[in-house]
Amino acid sequence: MQPIHFTAGPVTLREFTTDDVAAVLAVYGDAAATRHMSFEPRTEDETRAIVERTIGAAQADPRTEYGLAVTRANDSQLIGFGRLALDPHQTRGATMGFALRPDTWGQGYGTATVRALLGLAFGPLSLHRVWGARSPANEASAATMNKAGMVEEGRIREHIQKAGQWRDSIVHAILDREWAGKQEVAGK
Template identity: 60%
Template structure:
């Protein structure tokens, strides 16, 4: 499906564009934003390449990857990055990820972003299952997924290799019928 465009009260989830590299670098290049992610802070060149790959992946048919920009609805500024990747080994399932620029944390944007990604997954793409993996130390991510209606489901042992050390992940998921039964979003 192309293009994805979904609005919430304050945010817009849209297709990534080549000119978004600077905004994405403010997240992927930041040590705080990447502290619990699977990779060290990216360089500007890394981010340019990631954005270019992501933009190209939107044109693959059938589309497997949805790399999306999260922008402020009021002024269009990019504040985050969200991703849904269809699971090739499971019918109608995807993994997802999300990250926001640190100066926007603590105002409910994380929850709003996850809800937009779930709306895209279940309403646009009619998926059955969406799941994400977080670091066991990533309390903000755990709380955000909980608040958006996902359930913690278990551990993947030694899932991530970062800085030469293995790290476990905790997985969270939500199914289509659980999404449909969620109460209307609280502000």
């Protein structure tokens, strides 16, 4: 597959470059942005390693991980990180995740990011099912995934350990036919 450059509404998903480390650190190094994630804020060196690993994963053949920069379509400014990871236990399935800079929250970029990831998943990647997990306390993520058309499926008990504490995760998912139906309705 060619390098990813996928625009959907106000966001574009693109491949990372080594020049993106500082912009990714504005997300992964921020305590507010990582509050509901599975890890504590990252250092600059840790963030650089993540970006480098993501760039390397893009070169794999076959490619099983799509870690992508989320940029604003109007000015190309990197505002977040989106990810699709093909599920080795499910044919044509993937997990999805996203994180945005806190100063972009509440502006529709979260829903646009999820829709872009789903558009990529069900369009060029021809996937069947995409699911994502969130912290039970992350109501903003719940609203974002629901607004993008994902369905809450259930709870994974004690799924994540962070700061020495176990935390459940709430699963949201969508199937290709559900996505296609939502696109038909949106097009009318």
